[in-house]
Amino acid sequence: xxxxxxxxxxxTQLAAVSGAVLALGWGPAFAAPPATKDIMKxxxxxxxxxxxxxxxxxxDLDKSIDAFLAAPNAETLAAARTAWKASRVPxxxxxxxxxxxxxxxxxxxxxxxxxxxxxxxxxxxEASYGDTKEENPLYTANVIANKxxxxxxxxxxxxxxxxxxxxxxxxxxxxxxxxxxxxHAIEFLLWxxxxxxxxxxxxxxxxxxxxLKNCTHGNCDRRRDYLKAASGLLVDDLAEMVDDWKTDxxxxxxxxxxxxxxxxxTILTGLGSLSYGxxxxxxxxxxxxxxxxxxxxxCFSDNTQNSHYYDQVGMMEIWNGKYDGSTPxxxxxxxxxxxxxAPDAAKRVDDAMAVTLEKMKAIKTKADSxxxxxxxxxxxxxxxxxxxxxDAVDALVSQARAIEAVxxxxxLKVKIEGSDSLDxxxxxxxxx
Amino acid sequence: MxxxxxxxxxxxxxxxxxxxxxxxxxxxxxxxxxxxxAAIEQYIIPHIDALKAATAPLPDAVDNxxxxxxxxxxxxxxxxxxxxxxxxxxxxxxxFGPMLENGRRxxxxxxxxxxxxxxxxxxxxxxxxxxxxxxxxxxxxQSAAVQGLPALEALMHDKNVPLGPGDAAHYRCLxxxxxxxxxxxxxxxxxxxxxxxxxxxxxxxHPGPSNDTYKSNSEAAVEVVxxxxxxxxxxxxxxxxxxxxxxxxxxxxYDKSGLQKAYxxxxxxxxxxxxxxxxxxxxxxxxxxxxxDWVVGTWRTLESSDGVGGHMPHAKRxxxxxxREVFDRTNGLRNMVANRLSVAAKLTVGFNELxxx
Numbered sequence: 001x002x003x004x005x006x007x008x009x010x011x012t013q014l015a016a017v018s019g020a021v022l023a024l025g026w027g028p029a030f031a032a033p034p035a036t037k038d039i040m041k042x043x044x045x046x047x048x049x050x051x052x053x054x055x056x057x058x059x060d061l062d063k064s065i066d067a068f069l070a071a072p073n074a075e076t077l078a079a080a081r082t083a084w085k086a087s088r089v090p091x092x093x094x095x096x097x098x099x100x101x102x103x104x105x106x107x108x109x110x111x112x113x114x115x116x117x118x119x120x121x122x123x124x125x126e127a128s129y130g131d132t133k134e135e136n137p138l139y140t141a142n143v144i145a146n147k148x149x150x151x152x153x154x155x156x157x158x159x160x161x162x163x164x165x166x167x168x169x170x171x172x173x174x175x176x177x178x179x180x181x182x183x184h185a186i187e188f189l190l191w192x193x194x195x196x197x198x199x200x201x202x203x204x205x206x207x208x209x210x211x212l213k214n215c216t217h218g219n220c221d222r223r224r225d226y227l228k229a230a231s232g233l234l235v236d237d238l239a240e241m242v243d244d245w246k247t248d249x250x251x252x253x254x255x256x257x258x259x260x261x262x263x264x265x266t267i268l269t270g271l272g273s274l275s276y277g278x279x280x281x282x283x284x285x286x287x288x289x290x291x292x293x294x295x296x297x298x299c300f301s302d303n304t305q306n307s308h309y310y311d312q313v314g315m316m317e318i319w320n321g322k323y324d325g326s327t328p329x330x331x332x333x334x335x336x337x338x339x340x341x342a343p344d345a346a347k348r349v350d351d352a353m354a355v356t357l358e359k360m361k362a363i364k365t366k367a368d369s370x371x372x373x374x375x376x377x378x379x380x381x382x383x384x385x386x387x388x389x390x391d392a393v394d395a396l397v398s399q400a401r402a403i404e405a406v407x408x409x410x411x412l413k414v415k416i417e418g419s420d421s422l423d424x425x426x427x428x429x430x431x432x
Numbered sequence: 433m434x435x436x437x438x439x440x441x442x443x444x445x446x447x448x449x450x451x452x453x454x455x456x457x458x459x460x461x462x463x464x465x466x467x468x469x470a471a472i473e474q475y476i477i478p479h480i481d482a483l484k485a486a487t488a489p490l491p492d493a494v495d496n497x498x499x500x501x502x503x504x505x506x507x508x509x510x511x512x513x514x515x516x517x518x519x520x521x522x523x524x525x526x527x528f529g530p531m532l533e534n535g536r537r538x539x540x541x542x543x544x545x546x547x548x549x550x551x552x553x554x555x556x557x558x559x560x561x562x563x564x565x566x567x568x569x570x571x572x573x574q575s576a577a578v579q580g581l582p583a584l585e586a587l588m589h590d591k592n593v594p595l596g597p598g599d600a601a602h603y604r605c606l607x608x609x610x611x612x613x614x615x616x617x618x619x620x621x622x623x624x625x626x627x628x629x630x631x632x633x634x635x636x637x638h639p640g641p642s643n644d645t646y647k648s649n650s651e652a653a654v655e656v657v658x659x660x661x662x663x664x665x666x667x668x669x670x671x672x673x674x675x676x677x678x679x680x681x682x683x684x685x686y687d688k689s690g691l692q693k694a695y696x697x698x699x700x701x702x703x704x705x706x707x708x709x710x711x712x713x714x715x716x717x718x719x720x721x722x723x724x725d726w727v728v729g730t731w732r733t734l735e736s737s738d739g740v741g742g743h744m745p746h747a748k749r750x751x752x753x754x755x756r757e758v759f760d761r762t763n764g765l766r767n768m769v770a771n772r773l774s775v776a777a778k779l780t781v782g783f784n785e786l787x788x789x
Contacts, residue, residue, distance in 0.1 A: 414781065
């Protein structure tokens with residue numbers, strides 16, 4: 001709570017912050033602009049601390065799942081759900097490290113893939129979910145109920161559900177919505193489907209789905225194995241990412257191998273791409289345009305307002321080089337460099353980020369109060385809810401535009417890649 | 433026969449567009465302000481107006497089919513629909529300003545649709561049979577997937593319950609008519625958004641500190657260069673790549689109407705026109721002029737393909753480029769614009785909606 005309040009104050013009192021920056025001696029009137037190597041060291045420190053907190057919370061989640069499986073009841077399930085929500089807070093703050101750092105991008109799919117066709121994992125409500133989907137032959141494969149799953153020409157032996165098996169479900173048959181691991185797989189296993197549509201209420205999976213003595217929906221032993229494997233794998237994956245950001249870790253090494261401009265561009269590329277294409281586009285705008293509750297990011301738990309809010313919090317932390325987590329980090333930042341070299345452009349980002357945070361905060365407050373959950377905001381005809389989301393989308397687009405102006409002002413360059421290259425021409429179907 | 437008519441419509445559209453950009457290109461580097469002005473006057477406004485004109489006849493055309501069910505009415509509706517789609521293909525990549533506002537682009541044309549929203553949500557809409565859908569503006573409150581051209585196409589091509597007189601199609605006709613009105617209305621809103629006093633054109637032409645979007649001519653110029661880059665990306669990734677990479681499952685644009693080739697041809701020709709209007713090459717230093725030849729060869733390749741692996745009739749190249757070559761060339765041109773030409777023109781290209789996963 002104190003962290004949220006502190007950030008909010010920080011974001012909405014930029015003038016005061018600027019004063020504080022000057023008082024600390026980082027301002028342009030008193031010191032040279034920070035060197036790239038110092039900015040990047042602090043950036044790496046931030047990543048290490050933030051992923052470290054995500055790992056710590058994932059371990060807490062894993063422990064709470066152990067407790068739940070030891071005594072499956074409503075109270076232990078509620079505790080596990082609370083732990084899952086808590087684990088999202090630090091993780092979402094790290095998402096600004098995506099889209100620029102290849103090490104993170106190569107890894108992220110195992111941790112936060114979304115959206116997913118949950119029928120791959122467990123039972124679903126056929127009336128609302130359907131039983132087939134043209135694009136995905138594994139739409140209702142239900143690995144918890146089936147010990148063998150056909151993956152094209154091969155059979156997956158799922159007689160024992162463990163980490164290795166559930167990893168093989170990710171992007172199975174080259175379908176992105178086949179997701180076997182990560183936060184959202186665990187979310188589904190803890191909540192089940194949200195069958196309330198755009199009405200109030202989240203998933204209502206009973207604790208007895210994991211009760212070996214009073215099992216509901218069958219296969220409780222395998223469901224337990226799945227949940228534990230997914231939880232353990234999340235811990236493993238986050239531990240790997242923490243290692244990657246340690247001194248001499250893969251992610252830091254990959255950065256220092258680039259020239260100064262490319263390193264600084266990496267920071268802004270992550271922030272701009274997360275703001276625009278990912279968060280404003282895929283995660284928020286699409287959902288409200290389709291009025292589809294399946295399109296909300298945390299659709300089983302109705303925790304989307306927090307995931308979006310902490311994405312923005314994290315972007316501001318990365319921009320400002322300051323993180324008030326269990327290991328506080330504060331140091332030279334890209335924002336500081338911009339304030340020195342291009343104060344107008346820097347202020348534009350500061351202002352835009354403050355506006356976005358305000359819009360995200362409004363969504364969070366409304367949803368957390370119980371007055372209107374995020375999926376209710378998406379509903380057709382809910383002009384108030386639709387507008388709240390679209391206002392945040394507009395703010396994120398403006399934020400990306402402001403970041404773009406800093407890229408230009410600092411004479412940096414966001415590398416526009418060609419489309420995903422066709423990696424292996426041998427696999428490409430012969431052109432017609 | 434239908435395909436030939438579609439291509440005639442494409443050629444007519446392109447001739448109109450070419451006329452709009454036929455002004456002589458200046459010999460000197462086009463200033464950033466000049467780029468914006470040229471893009472708006474010679475490309476954006478004519479194409480947006482073309483979309484407005486092409487969508488306007490849709491409601492009456494739907495009405496005729498629903499009243500008569502005659503083959504002539506069906507044919508007329510299909511022809512109007514084709515023209516609307518072709519006009520839309522010329523503005524698909526202008527994903528900013530009035531098209532971006534309120535999700536109008538997605539409302540007009542919800543494609544690509546890799547998760548099958550149009551089919552699923554149309555099914556639900558038709559099951560509900562809520563007559564209030566015919567009330568003015570009601571369809572606009574529904575999902576974007578059920579209120580634009582793909583939804584109309586789905587109704588036009590449902591052989592089980594074809595549009596026409598009679599009870600079976602009554603509700604479908606209500607929906608189709610509402611969609612047609614909505615699409616025409618959206619296109620009008622987009623045109624008004626660009627052209628009204630203090631509209632988006634004015635916003636781009638008058639950047640400055642008090643402008644809430646564009647602080648400089650360079651930022652406005654970046655916007656149109658990004659549109660070109662986005663368009664090249666959309667063509668490569670959404671139209672060509674699914675045909676050569678088995679991992680990408682995507683139904684071609686307006687496939688039910690047989691418009692895949694027409695969509696590709698219009699996309700490429702439209703992008704070529706915008707490229708010419710921007711005249712980024714005018715910024716190239718003498719030692720980089722070789723790029724112009726490469727670009728000329730690339731456009732020739734893209735325009736010699738029919739977009740599905742065949743040869744475009746009357747193309748400058750005699751052979752049909754492979755789809756792999758088309759994909760690589762389109763990507764190469766995107767990289768050329770993003771990483772070379774825009775740099776030469778002193779423009780910093782940043783983020784677009786295609787970023788992210």
